[in-house]
Amino acid sequence: MCGIVGIYLKNKKYNKQLGKLLTGMMNNMASRGPDSAGFAVYNKSSKFKYTVCLQTNFDLKDLKKILKSKLTNTKYKLVADHVVIETSTKPEKTIPILKSIQGIDLVGYGKSIEIFKQVGNPKDVVKKFSLDKFSGSHAIGHTRMATESAITTDGSHPYSTGEDECLVHNGSLSNHNNLRRSLIKNGSEFKSLNDTEVAAGYISNSLKNKISLKETLMNGLKDLDGFYTFITGTQKGFAVLRDEIACKPAVIAETKDYVAIASEFQAMAHLPDVNKADIYEPKPGIVYSWGS
Amino acid sequence: MNFDLSKKTLSEVNSYLQHIDLKSNQRDFVIKNPLGNHALCAGLQDEIKVTIKGHVGYYCAGMNKNAEVTIEGNVGTGVAENMMSGLVHVKGNASQSAGATGHGGTLIIDGDASSRCGISMKGINIIVKGSVGHMSAFMAQSGNLVILGDADEYLGDSIYEAKI
Numbered sequence: 001m002c003g004i005v006g007i008y009l010k011n012k013k014y015n016k017q018l019g020k021l022l023t024g025m026m027n028n029m030a031s032r033g034p035d036s037a038g039f040a041v042y043n044k045s046s047k048f049k050y051t052v053c054l055q056t057n058f059d060l061k062d063l064k065k066i067l068k069s070k071l072t073n074t075k076y077k078l079v080a081d082h083v084v085i086e087t088s089t090k091p092e093k094t095i096p097i098l099k100s101i102q103g104i105d106l107v108g109y110g111k112s113i114e115i116f117k118q119v120g121n122p123k124d125v126v127k128k129f130s131l132d133k134f135s136g137s138h139a140i141g142h143t144r145m146a147t148e149s150a151i152t153t154d155g156s157h158p159y160s161t162g163e164d165e166c167l168v169h170n171g172s173l174s175n176h177n178n179l180r181r182s183l184i185k186n187g188s189e190f191k192s193l194n195d196t197e198v199a200a201g202y203i204s205n206s207l208k209n210k211i212s213l214k215e216t217l218m219n220g221l222k223d224l225d226g227f228y229t230f231i232t233g234t235q236k237g238f239a240v241l242r243d244e245i246a247c248k249p250a251v252i253a254e255t256k257d258y259v260a261i262a263s264e265f266q267a268m269a270h271l272p273d274v275n276k277a278d279i280y281e282p283k284p285g286i287v288y289s290w291g292s
Numbered sequence: 293m294n295f296d297l298s299k300k301t302l303s304e305v306n307s308y309l310q311h312i313d314l315k316s317n318q319r320d321f322v323i324k325n326p327l328g329n330h331a332l333c334a335g336l337q338d339e340i341k342v343t344i345k346g347h348v349g350y351y352c353a354g355m356n357k358n359a360e361v362t363i364e365g366n367v368g369t370g371v372a373e374n375m376m377s378g379l380v381h382v383k384g385n386a387s388q389s390a391g392a393t394g395h396g397g398t399l400i401i402d403g404d405a406s407s408r409c410g411i412s413m414k415g416i417n418i419i420v421k422g423s424v425g426h427m428s429a430f431m432a433q434s435g436n437l438v439i440l441g442d443a444d445e446y447l448g449d450s451i452y453e454a455k456i
Contacts, residue, residue: 028328246407246426249369249387265347265368266328275346279366281387281406283444284426 002170003029003122003143004157004250005262006231006238007271008290013257014272019134021271023126025260026141028267030122033143036156037125038117040108040166040233043136047073050085050098050109051116053153058103070097080128082107082116091163105154105191110164112137112235117156138291140233142168154192161188161197162204164235169196170263171228171248179223199224203232217241217287229282231261237291246284253277259290293318298325302332309359312338330368333361336378350387353380356397372399375416388425391418394435407444410437413454429456 005025009015022039030037054063060078067074073088083104087094091109098106108115116129122143126132142157149155158166173179176195179202184190188201202223206216213232217239220230229248230241240261242250253260253268255277260268268274282288295305305323312318323344326332330349333342336359344352347365356375363371366384375394382390385403392408394416401409401418407425410418415435423441430446432454439456448456 246388251368251387264328264330264349265366266330266349269327269347275365279347280385280404281425284407 001032001145003032003263003267004141004168004170004229004231005029005267006138006140006168006233006240006260008138008237008259010257010259010290015137016135018136018139019130020132021260022134022139022141023132024270025262025267026122026126026131026143028269029141029143029263032263033145034121035146035151036117036119036144036153037122037142038115038144038156038158038168039126039129039131039139039141040113040115040158040160041131041134041136041139042112042164042233042235043114043134044112044235045086046111047086047088048091048094048109048111049114050087050094051107051114052083052085052098052104053107053117054081054083055103055105063101063104066101067097079116079130080118082129084114108158108160108166110160110235113160113164113166113233115158115160115166117142117153117158119151119153119156138233138237140166140168140231140238148172149192149194152192155194157196158233159194159197159200161200162207164233165200165204165207166233167196167200167203168231169199169228170250171226171243173199173224173226173228175225195226199228199230200232213239213292214287214289221285229263234292237289239287239289239292240282241287242282242284244285250282251279252282252288253279293320294322294324296324297327297329297332302329306332306334309333309340309342310335310337312340314338326365328368333359336361347384356380366403371401372397372416375399385422386420390420391416394418396435404441410435410454413437429454432456 071087071089075086077084157168160166173195176198229250326346326348328349334354349368351370353361360379362381372380373392375397377397382401386405388406389408391399404422409424409428413432419438426444433452
């Protein structure tokens with residue numbers, strides 16, 4: 001099952017309510033995925049941001065103590081057990097430092113993206129992270145019903161494997177083990193045995209080779225075997241792709257102010273002006289994208 | 293008689309419509325704020341008229357017998373699936389598997405239908421004023437599928453005696 005949702009704002013009208021709109025969407029998709037939930041919110045900043053998840057027995061004080069001498073111009077935002085670190089130190093330097101700290105996991109980084117994910121019912125997860133307080137330009141969320149890998153935070157979506165990139169997925173892939181092995185040979189790193197993380201790694205690897213997002217996803221139709229509806233987020237917007245059999249649902253609602261996508265219309269029933277929106281299903285094997 | 297799904301639960305509304313008191317003369321119903329709910333008006337059996345004002349979720353008017361259901365909006369997967377008789381009229385677009393396995397009655401879709409429209413149909417008449425997605429009328433056994441627009445790949449694949 002699993003539920004996926006996304007909202008992209010075409011103008012600034014709902015910027016401040018972005019988190020609130022996504023909260024409603026995720027709450028309504030809790031029935032499709034009660035095991036864990038996660039979301040990525042894009043809100044552009046001048047400096048790079050790094051979202052890390054604190055493990056138990058490790059708190060913000062410990063983190064600040066370690067990073068004090070290592071990063072410059074640093075700001076911390078604590079959101080439940082996740083911390084968003086903003087710093088002017090360059091990513092090439094910051095990422096190895098963060099990865100070397102035992103007691104934290106780097107969830108994602110970029111100039112816009114902040115990612116939060118956790119095991120538990122989506123309704124509790126969004127409350128815990130106070131998603132309704134977030135503002136930004138676009139956001140993506142996922143509610144998971146675990147099938148092919150364990151119910152852990154590492155097994156939760158969204159997956160971020162590159163700067164300002166993230167992926168949520170409804171479906172399952174059958175060739176992810178082979179693909180993971182070949183991506184590892186090319187230098188990719190994976191944290192879990194999850195199939196979606198492999199798809200995220202596949203996309204990042206292709207973007208790194210200067211292949212456009214659209215072309216990457218079109219190539220994915222050949223290389224990713226299985227069934228899926230993907231939403232992939234980038235700094236500027238997001239793209240949607242369904243496999244050619246298209247047994248995983250998706251519906252899009254578009255108004256002059258926003259584009260929303262969800263597994264079921266129910267997730268969008270509360271959005272402003274949705275009854276006047278242009279509502280349609282993305283066709284199989286075609287990339288739909290906004291902003292990027 | 294009006295129902296408001298933002299005030300009443302789905303099962304309250306469905307249960308009322310599924311157990312009509314035939315001694316009363318109430319035969320016309322309007323449902324407001326459907327909010328994408330699933331299985332709305334599923335399993336109706338009596339000659340009643342229901343108008344739904346807005347978009348609904350999966351399996352709307354599934355297994356319908358005798359009733360006339362009009363949806364003033366879009367419908368999710370499996371509208372009028374396994375319908376036996378009656379009329380279901382969708383004024384917007386329909387998602388996948390519209391009219392799947394339907395035995396009788398008429399399904400009219402003013403907009404587009406998605407993939408697998410009329411899959412395994414067994415006597416239902418389906419009229420789609422827009423286009424249909426891939427694998428429509430797959431293994432269709434009897435009945436008629438009328439498409440005024442275009443059809444995607446594998447239309448009528450493995451068809452038996454239904455007409456397109």
